[in-house]
Amino acid sequence: MFFDYALVHVKFTIPLAGLLTFLIKPFLTYLDVTRILFLVTVAVTATIPWDSYLIRTGVWTYPEDGVLGASLFSIPVEELFFFVIQTYITSLVYIFCNKPILLAQYLTTREARPEWVRQGKAFGQFLFVALTAFGGYLVIQNDQRTYLGLILAWACPVLCMTWSLSGDLILALPWTSTVLPIMAPTIYLWFVDELSLRQGIWTIEDDTKLGSQLFGKLDLEEAIFFLISNMLVVFGLLAFDKATAVHDAFPELFPQPSSSVPIMSLLRARAVPSSQYDMQRIVGIQESVARLQKKSRSFHIASSVFPGRARIDLTLLYSYCRLADDLIDDAETPEEALNWISKLKGHLDSVYCAPKAANVGHFIRANFPPSAHSALNLLPTHVISSEPLYELLEGFRTDVEFKMSDRPPIQEEEHLELYASRVASTIGELCLDVIFHHTLQKVENKRALYSAAKEMGIALQYVNIARDVVVDAKIGRVYLPTSWLEEEGMTTEMVLKKPTGPQIDVMRRRLLGKAFQRYRNSRPAMDLIPKEGRGPMIVAVESYMEIGRVLAEGGLRVEGKATVPAWRRIGVVWKTALRNF
Numbered sequence: 174m175f176f177d178y179a180l181v182h183v184k185f186t187i188p189l190a191g192l193l194t195f196l197i198k199p200f201l202t203y204l205d206v207t208r209i210l211f212l213v214t215v216a217v218t219a220t221i222p223w224d225s226y227l228i229r230t231g232v233w234t235y236p237e238d239g240v241l242g243a244s245l246f247s248i249p250v251e252e253l254f255f256f257v258i259q260t261y262i263t264s265l266v267y268i269f270c271n272k273p274i275l276l277a278q279y280l281t282t283r284e285a286r287p288e289w290v291r292q293g294k295a296f297g298q299f300l301f302v303a304l305t306a307f308g309g310y311l312v313i314q315n316d317q318r319t320y321l322g323l324i325l326a327w328a329c330p331v332l333c334m335t336w337s338l339s340g341d342l343i344l345a346l347p348w349t350s351t352v353l354p355i356m357a358p359t360i361y362l363w364f365v366d367e368l369s370l371r372q373g374i375w376t377i378e379d380d381t382k383l384g385s386q387l388f389g390k391l392d393l394e395e396a397i398f399f400l401i402s403n404m405l406v407v408f409g410l411l412a413f414d415k416a417t418a419v420h421d422a423f424p425e426l427f428p429q430p431s432s433s434v435p436i437m438s439l440l441r442a443r444a445v446p447s448s449q450y451d452m453q454r455i456v457g458i459q460e461s462v463a464r465l466q467k468k469s470r471s472f473h474i475a476s477s478v479f480p481g482r483a484r485i486d487l488t489l490l491y492s493y494c495r496l497a498d499d500l501i502d503d504a505e506t507p508e509e510a511l512n513w514i515s516k517l518k519g520h521l522d523s524v525y526c527a528p529k530a531a532n533v534g535h536f537i538r539a540n541f542p543p544s545a546h547s548a549l550n551l552l553p554t555h556v557i558s559s560e561p562l563y564e565l566l567e568g569f570r571t572d573v574e575f576k577m578s579d580r581p582p583i584q585e586e587e588h589l590e591l592y593a594s595r596v597a598s599t600i601g602e603l604c605l606d607v608i609f610h611h612t613l614q615k616v617e618n619k620r621a622l623y624s625a626a627k628e629m630g631i632a633l634q635y636v637n638i639a640r641d642v643v644v645d646a647k648i649g650r651v652y653l654p655t656s657w658l659e660e661e662g663m664t665t666e667m668v669l670k671k672p673t674g675p676q677i678d679v680m681r682r683r684l685l686g687k688a689f690q691r692y693r694n695s696r697p698a699m700d701l702i703p704k705e706g707r708g709p710m711i712v713a714v715e716s717y718m719e720i721g722r723v724l725a726e727g728g729l730r731v732e733g734k735a736t737v738p739a740w741r742r743i744g745v746v747w748k749t750a751l752r753n754f
């Protein structure tokens with residue numbers, strides 16, 4: 174049939190590329206687009222001489238009526254398009270699979286690598302060198318193994334190079350970041366190829382192939398070709414990403430954020446010997462990511478759409494806030510909790526107030542358990558201002574007061590507002606500090622933005638309280654104002670005993686109403702946030718407000734805690750990103 178090869182694209186590759194573009198476009202950054210273009214250019218340039226040789230020497234043939242007719246160096250345009258679209262598809266799958274991962278946490282110095290990673294990397298290097306030599310040998314033999322030889326001799330030197338650059342990272346990453354983006358497009362292309370071979374759209378000549386099939390008509394060499402070419406794409410992207418991760422992880426070595434430097438300068442980060450990596454910082458980043466992942470699904474999902482360095486700083490900030498909150502919540506007595514507050518203040522004093530020579534590290538080691546060290550050491554104090562942090566600690570004092578006196582600290586609505594502004598408006602301010610620090614844009618209206626961020630913080634805290642009435646009651650806390658309880662004919666003791674029922678639902682709705690009012694007041698200001706942080710910040714806020722929406726709909730509860738189903742969380746992130754990125 175005429176134009177069969179073009180039809181393969183129309184039916185199989187273009188629709189998949191279109192679907193992936195539709196799904197992933199909202200999350201694509203400038204850096205993503207740059208590296209896809211870079212990789213497509215490299216892939217096309219590197220494949221043309223090889224493919225042209227294959228066609229001119231008759232390893233591959235195409236029936237004349239199966240192709241459009243236009244060609245470059247004997248390569249049909251459809252084939253050239255295949256290099257482009259395959260690289261594009263695999264890159265998108267890779268980017269999709271890797272968004273949730275903060276790559277910097279997988280960087281290691283040679284000494285810090287587990288033995289199996291060191292040996293695996295060396296084995297990979299040996300394997301690719303051996304396969305290159307074997308491929309060369311097969312080409313020289315010039316028999317049925319020629320096509321296999323050409324594939325190996327062409328691809329394995331490049332694989333060896335990219336593996337040498339980032340084999341340690343490839344081995345350390347979860348399989349969903351490496352094997353999945355290689356295998357998913359490979360398997361899809363195997364089926365497309367099998368169909369094409371079955372229909373005779375292209376043919377591999379019998380003299381130059383082994384004659385064994387993986388399945389159906391799919392020749393073993395073709396299966397290996399798609400596997401290896403997708404490995405080339407993924408290894409190439411990983412080598413690129415390793416440079417970005419190094420750049421983002423070590424602001425002391427690279428003051429500019431990765432999103433603002435030209436691609437070639439970025440690759441210079443790759444040249445930094447791993448012996449210069451600050452492993453204490455990397456371990457701290459790992460611990461912070463683990464804390465975020467374990468403690469907050471909303472912020473963890475939202476963190477994946479922030480650009481590299483802002484993402485690291487927000488994760489470190491989260492880790493500090495969570496640690497401080499947990500130290501106080503988990504204290505056995507109110508006195509112990511107050512002691513933690515004063516130690517945390519001491520830490521802030523040593524960072525922000527003491528003369529430069531003050532030994533912050535020593536203070537941390539002397540006063541906090543080892544599990545707290547990295548969160549305190551890595552709090553990005555060069556990026557955030559001190560006042561909101563002191564204020565946050567003041568807010569935690571209210572939590573302690575629940576245990577200290579018979580009179581609950583939240584008597585009136587204004588007490589609730591003060592509490593929320595201390596523990597959450599402060600977080601809004603700190604988040605803005607991070608974004609302002611990492612933007613290259615000159616920010617107008619900073620004052621208005623800070624004031625909206627404070628308002629939004631209160632909205633999120635109200636949602637948090639509305640969600641956690643049961644959970645909080647279990648630890649002796651009722652954040653609903655006593656005056657509201659009285660209006661519903663209840664007392665604090667009654668809520669502590671039975672934190673559910675129609676009166677609680679009325680008060681929860683009242684609180685949610687106030688949360689949404691504040692959300693509506695402050696949401697328009699978010700459009701003025703610098704572009705690097707605007708979309709991700711909106712995603713973070715919307716993901717959290719979704720908990721409020723689920724609650725308002727009387728939604729799902731697990732052990733008294735409203736949960737947003739995973740599909741709904743992902744939907745919110747996707748829709749928000751589509752509108753705001």
Ligand SMILES: CC(C)=CCC/C(C)=C/CC/C(C)=C/CC/C(C)=C/[C@@H]1[C@@H](COP(=O)(O)OP(=O)(O)O)[C@]1(C)CC/C=C(\C)CC/C=C(\C)CCC=C(C)C
Pocket residue numbers: 465468469470471472473475476487488490491494495498596597598600601602604605622623625626627629630633634637695696698699702710713714
């Ligand atoms: C993406 C990312 C990693 C963001 C990190 C945000 C961050 C630093 C959060 C701090 C969390 C924390 C532990 C604070 C201690 C006090 C506390 C408990 C506050 C409550 C947060 C809930 O956190 P939790 O871990 O309990 O989460 P789960 O409910 O378990 O999922 C709060 C509800 C406060 C959250 C408040 C904010 C994030 C501020 C929101 C405001 C903005 C983002 C600014 C918007 C800007 C404009 C201009 C309007």
